[in-house]
Amino acid sequence: MDRFEGKIWRLGDDIDTDIIIPTEYLALPGVEEMKQYAFSPLRPELSGKIEPGDIIVAGKNFGCGSSREQAPEIIKHLQIRCVIAKSFARIFFRNAINNGLLLIENPDLYDHVQEGDRIEVIMNDKIICAGGEFPIHPLPANLMEILDAGGLVRAMQKRNGILL
Amino acid sequence: MGMTIGEKIIAAAAGVQSVKPGEIHTVNVDYLMSNDGTTHLTIDMYQTQLKHPHIADPKKLVFIIDHNIPAENPKTAEVHKKMREFAKKYDISFFEGKGVCHQIMFEKFVKPGQFIMGADSHTCSYGALGAFGTGIGCTDFLYAMVTGTSWVMVPETIRFELTGKFREGVYPRDLILTIIRDLGANGCNYKVMEFAGEAEHNMSVNDRFVLCNLAVEAGAKTGIAEPDEKVTEFLHGQGREGGTMYQSDPDAQFLQTYHYDLSKIESVVARPDFVDTAVPVREIGDVRIDEAFLGSCNNGRIDELRVAAALLKGKKVHPDVRFLVAPASNAVYLQALEEGIIDILMEAGAMVMNANCSVCWGSCQGVIGAGEVLISTGTRNFKGRAGHKDSKVYLASAATVTASAIAGKIMEAAGI
Numbered sequence: 001m002d003r004f005e006g007k008i009w010r011l012g013d014d015i016d017t018d019i020i021i022p023t024e025y026l027a028l029p030g031v032e033e034m035k036q037y038a039f040s041p042l043r044p045e046l047s048g049k050i051e052p053g054d055i056i057v058a059g060k061n062f063g064c065g066s067s068r069e070q071a072p073e074i075i076k077h078l079q080i081r082c083v084i085a086k087s088f089a090r091i092f093f094r095n096a097i098n099n100g101l102l103l104i105e106n107p108d109l110y111d112h113v114q115e116g117d118r119i120e121v122i123m124n125d126k127i128i129c130a131g132g133e134f135p136i137h138p139l140p141a142n143l144m145e146i147l148d149a150g151g152l153v154r155a156m157q158k159r160n161g162i163l164l
Numbered sequence: 165m166g167m168t169i170g171e172k173i174i175a176a177a178a179g180v181q182s183v184k185p186g187e188i189h190t191v192n193v194d195y196l197m198s199n200d201g202t203t204h205l206t207i208d209m210y211q212t213q214l215k216h217p218h219i220a221d222p223k224k225l226v227f228i229i230d231h232n233i234p235a236e237n238p239k240t241a242e243v244h245k246k247m248r249e250f251a252k253k254y255d256i257s258f259f260e261g262k263g264v265c266h267q268i269m270f271e272k273f274v275k276p277g278q279f280i281m282g283a284d285s286h287t288c289s290y291g292a293l294g295a296f297g298t299g300i301g302c303t304d305f306l307y308a309m310v311t312g313t314s315w316v317m318v319p320e321t322i323r324f325e326l327t328g329k330f331r332e333g334v335y336p337r338d339l340i341l342t343i344i345r346d347l348g349a350n351g352c353n354y355k356v357m358e359f360a361g362e363a364e365h366n367m368s369v370n371d372r373f374v375l376c377n378l379a380v381e382a383g384a385k386t387g388i389a390e391p392d393e394k395v396t397e398f399l400h401g402q403g404r405e406g407g408t409m410y411q412s413d414p415d416a417q418f419l420q421t422y423h424y425d426l427s428k429i430e431s432v433v434a435r436p437d438f439v440d441t442a443v444p445v446r447e448i449g450d451v452r453i454d455e456a457f458l459g460s461c462n463n464g465r466i467d468e469l470r471v472a473a474a475l476l477k478g479k480k481v482h483p484d485v486r487f488l489v490a491p492a493s494n495a496v497y498l499q500a501l502e503e504g505i506i507d508i509l510m511e512a513g514a515m516v517m518n519a520n521c522s523v524c525w526g527s528c529q530g531v532i533g534a535g536e537v538l539i540s541t542g543t544r545n546f547k548g549r550a551g552h553k554d555s556k557v558y559l560a561s562a563a564t565v566t567a568s569a570i571a572g573k574i575m576e577a578a579g580i
Contacts, residue, residue: 014349018546023526027239041553061350067285069301090354095301152303153213
C-alpha cells in the first residue's frame, strides 16, 4: 500500500465526466457494462487497453462537469491504480475519494512524462519517474481513512458508526 | 474578521459563530435533492449496504424525475419505478414531469440562508435566492440522508461587482459566459462566486439564477447573488416566507474582486467543446446549424420564452433547422400558454416539449447525429454532450439561439 508502480496513460486538460462516461451509456445496468465505453468520445480504444494497476496522468480540471458518480466508479472498475492531474474538479474529487479511488494533485508531473512511461508512487511522499522526482502533498487523515477502507460507505462500516 | 455570505451560511449550518476558508466543518443540511440521474444508485446502496437503514429526516428529501421524462425505454422506466416506490414508502417529496429539478427547488423549496445539497452539479443555482447550494455524488447523498449532516471545507470567495446596464439584445447569459471565458473552466475551482453591486440588485431573481447556475462551469463550489427585497417579493409570490438574508461584511476577505460593467458586455457564443470558449457572435463567421434548443435549468424560464416569442412573431423557423423548446417547469409552461407565447412558437414551426432537461443532457429528446451542429441555451457543450461524439454544440443566449433558428446559421438577434 505504501508504494506502487504502474504504466501511464496520458490524457489532456478538462477531461469531463461526459468523456469519462457519455450520457447514452448511463442507462446500462451497471458500471461493469459501462466501463467498455469509458473515455470513448476521446479515445474509443483506451478502455480495452487499460490493464490493472495502470495510472492515468492528466492536465488541469480532470473530472469537470456532471456530478455523476459513475465516472470515478468506472475508473475504479477499470482497476486504474490512481489518477494524477494538475488539478481536479471539486465534485469529482469528492466522489472519487468516496469510491476509494486515489487522486494525486501534482502541477508538474504531466509535463515530464509520456504515455507508456512507468512511474513509481510513494504514498503521501513523492512520485518518481525518469524525468525526476515530484513531491506529493499528503491527503488529510479523514480522507486517507476513507481511501484505505475502499470508500465512504466501507469506512463508515469499519468505524462502527451509524451506517453499520 | 468579517465574513462573506457563503461563510455566514456555512457557520449557521455548522452551528458556530464564525468560519474561515480551509476549515472543515460538519453541517446540517436543509434540503437534499436528487433526480433520476443517480437516485437509483443511492437507493441501491441504502437497501444493500446498510445494516440499519435509517433516514434522518424524510421532510428534507426531495426526489425529482426530470432527466428522462417520460421514460424512453424499459430500463429508465425501472429507475423511475424504484424512485417512485421509495419516495412513497418513506414519505419523501416527489415530483415527476413537473419540470427541471433546480427550477422546482427554486419555485417550491429554497429559502435564503439555507445550506442545500443536491445530487446534480447545477445545484449551485440556489444562490439566486441567497442560499448555498452545492452538487454532490450519490455516496455523499446517502451519507447526508442517513445522518442529516455532511462535511464541508469552507471555500474562499471571489466577488463580482456588477455595474451598468446591458445594451439591447444582451442578457445575463452573455455575461456569465463572458466571465467563464475570462476566468477559465476551473478559474474558480472550489471557490464561491459572489455576485453583488448595483447591477446585481437591478436584476430579477430569474436573471440571478442564470448567473449562479453556471458557477460550476468555472469550477465553483457555488454561486451566490446578494439577496435583497426582490428575493422576499419572489418568495411571497410563491406563497412562502422566512429564511435569513446574509450580506458580506464590509471587512470580509475576498480572494479577489472582479468588476464587470454590463454596458461593455456583448452577445457571445461558446464554441465546441468547452464552456470557457466564448467569442462575440459577430466574430463567429458562417456556422450553419441543424438544431436549436431553448430550455434547461439555465435558460428555460418565462423571461427567455418571451425573448424567443418576440423574435419569432410573424416569422418562421428555417426549413433546415429543428427548433426545440422545453419550458423549465410546468408553471413556466402554463404562464407561456396564458401569454400566447406557445402559440407564437408553434406557429413559427418550433417543437414545444414537456418540461424536462431535454436536449441539454443529450439523452431522451433531440439527440443530434454525427457531424450535426446544435446551438443551445443548455448548460454544457462538452464533446458528445447532446448526442454523437462527432457532433458540435454551441452555447448562447435565448435571443441568439432563436435568431439562429430563423436564419439557419449562428446569428445575433440584431441581424434578424
